[in-house]
Amino acid sequence: MFLVSRGLPRIPGGLKRDVLPSITPLLLMSSTRTFHIACIMASPAKRKAENQASPAKAKKSKVQIPEYHLTPSRRDEDGEIVWPAPKTQIERAREIIKECASAQKPTLILPDKDADGLSSGAILYHTLTSVGLPSDLISVYFPPKGSDVHDESTRSTVTEISPTYIFVLDQGSRRTGPLYDKLHTCLVIDHHFAEEGGYPQGAEFVTAHDCPPVATSALLTYIICLPLHPGLEDKVSWLAALGTHGDLGNTLKWQPPFPDMTATFKKNPKKSINDAVSLVNAPRRSAAYNVEAAWEAVISADGPQPLLSNDTLREAQFEVKQETERWSHVPPKFSRDATIAVLTIKSAAQVHPVVATRWAGFLKSDKMEIVMCANEGYLPDKVNFSCRVAKHARAREGKDKVNIIQTLESIVADDPDLRSRLGESFARGHKEASGGIINVQEWEEFKKLMGVGENTRKKAEAKTPEKRKRAQKNTLQNYFVKAA
Numbered sequence: 001m002f003l004v005s006r007g008l009p010r011i012p013g014g015l016k017r018d019v020l021p022s023i024t025p026l027l028l029m030s031s032t033r034t035f036h037i038a039c040i041m042a043s044p045a046k047r048k049a050e051n052q053a054s055p056a057k058a059k060k061s062k063v064q065i066p067e068y069h070l071t072p073s074r075r076d077e078d079g080e081i082v083w084p085a086p087k088t089q090i091e092r093a094r095e096i097i098k099e100c101a102s103a104q105k106p107t108l109i110l111p112d113k114d115a116d117g118l119s120s121g122a123i124l125y126h127t128l129t130s131v132g133l134p135s136d137l138i139s140v141y142f143p144p145k146g147s148d149v150h151d152e153s154t155r156s157t158v159t160e161i162s163p164t165y166i167f168v169l170d171q172g173s174r175r176t177g178p179l180y181d182k183l184h185t186c187l188v189i190d191h192h193f194a195e196e197g198g199y200p201q202g203a204e205f206v207t208a209h210d211c212p213p214v215a216t217s218a219l220l221t222y223i224i225c226l227p228l229h230p231g232l233e234d235k236v237s238w239l240a241a242l243g244t245h246g247d248l249g250n251t252l253k254w255q256p257p258f259p260d261m262t263a264t265f266k267k268n269p270k271k272s273i274n275d276a277v278s279l280v281n282a283p284r285r286s287a288a289y290n291v292e293a294a295w296e297a298v299i300s301a302d303g304p305q306p307l308l309s310n311d312t313l314r315e316a317q318f319e320v321k322q323e324t325e326r327w328s329h330v331p332p333k334f335s336r337d338a339t340i341a342v343l344t345i346k347s348a349a350q351v352h353p354v355v356a357t358r359w360a361g362f363l364k365s366d367k368m369e370i371v372m373c374a375n376e377g378y379l380p381d382k383v384n385f386s387c388r389v390a391k392h393a394r395a396r397e398g399k400d401k402v403n404i405i406q407t408l409e410s411i412v413a414d415d416p417d418l419r420s421r422l423g424e425s426f427a428r429g430h431k432e433a434s435g436g437i438i439n440v441q442e443w444e445e446f447k448k449l450m451g452v453g454e455n456t457r458k459k460a461e462a463k464t465p466e467k468r469k470r471a472q473k474n475t476l477q478n479y480f481v482k483a484a
């Protein structure tokens with residue numbers, strides 16, 4: 001296997017590995033509590049702020065979300081449940097994988113960088129090698145920090161490798177030109193919303209998005225690949241669990257139509273899978289953006305256990321926790337109409353989504369709709385922002401339902417010049433969890449339009465969110481169940 005690597009630009013201000021204190025002993029006892037103690041030792045002032053502002057008595061959410069697996073399924077004309085994707089798509093995907101193995105040609109895998117994408121990539125990789133494709137014909141590529149597979153970096157890598165087969169996994173949808181100008185077969189495996197034709201030109205695709213309860217990319221890849229080789233079940237089942245818990249959270253009930261994973265969880269306890277999710281997701285959030293390390297760890301592991309003791313992953317996790325803690329105490333400012341809270345941070349680590357999620361569960365005003373965390377330190381001259389729906393607004397239905405993308409667009413609706421300068425990376429993602437990357441200049445103008453800081457009445461609310469509980473909250477339930 002070739003892990004194609006491009007030099008990442010060094011981000012000033014990032015936590016370099018050599019300045020990390022000796023964290024291994026601490027992490028050996030790793031728990032939220034241990035980490036908390038580490039932070040307290042580092043910053044007594046922080047402890048004080050936290051004790052004052054984060055009582056454990058935050059009210060429990062009254063929003064009742066049905067169990068994910070109970071989402072009504074789509075049925076075909078014979079009344080059969082269509083899951084996790086249309087049969088014809090799944091069968092075509094299997095054909096392409098088998099063709100690829102027998103063709104013995106250069107093959108490129110482009111997996112997304114999170115637990116779901118990496119697991120999906122590893123399942124496909126193990127499948128291809130099991131059915132006879134030599135590993136030295138397989139390349140795996142991750143675009144650098146701030147780029148995605150539709151950017152120039154990927155195009156030039158593709159040209160360099162000149163693959164006959166390209167697999168694009170869990171990358172989300174975008175209608176683009178072909179990833180490669182020469183003759184090739186491209187298969188997209190995904191579960192994000194896709195507009196009509198929202199794939200690279202000429203690509204074939206299999207998507208779980210239209211077959212609720214929407215499976216993860218790892219689970220879809222698993223179900224596609226499993227029948228292709230008898231030895232796979234043992235090798236990749238834990239990866240299907242890893243990716244699925246990565247996207248859907250660790251409370252998912254593995255009930256039909258989800259496959260029975262009892263044997264997998266017997267061998268690999270849920271706790272070890274869930275701990276591995278957090279570790280695998282850490283490098284992509286760290287300043288160094290060392291996604292390759294997460295891939296190497298996942299592809300060489302035979303279960304979650306080796307991931308739990310992987311020092312590179314642990315160091316990244318430590319850095320991300322520390323950065324999250326550091327920036328979770330910034331007081332929010334509010335939009336003119338008090339519906340949007342804006343937290344401005346400056347971190348080379350990708351902690352803005354986590355900070356937004358934390359505050360979204362904390363701010364209590366009934367008016368509050370959207371919590372936005374803007375990171376001015378993630379990429380040079382850019383502002384990366386993440387938005388989440390405030391907890392109290394999540395139960396809204398019908399025309400009152402919060403649609404982040406629509407709200408962001410409506411703010412600039414009367415300023416077409418600014419809208420065009422905000423570009424394509426503004427207000428991307430899901431209605432319930434959107435974000436974007438914009439230039440500093442446009443960010444300042446956008447803030448003015450929102451009237452950030454003009455509303456001072458809400459300041460009393462600007463305390464600090466309680467420490468995030470271990471349960472993952474921004475699961476795909478938010479994205480898919482409510483997205484209908």
Ligand SMILES: [Mn+2]
Nearest residue numbers: 116170217247
């Ligand atoms: Mn995914």
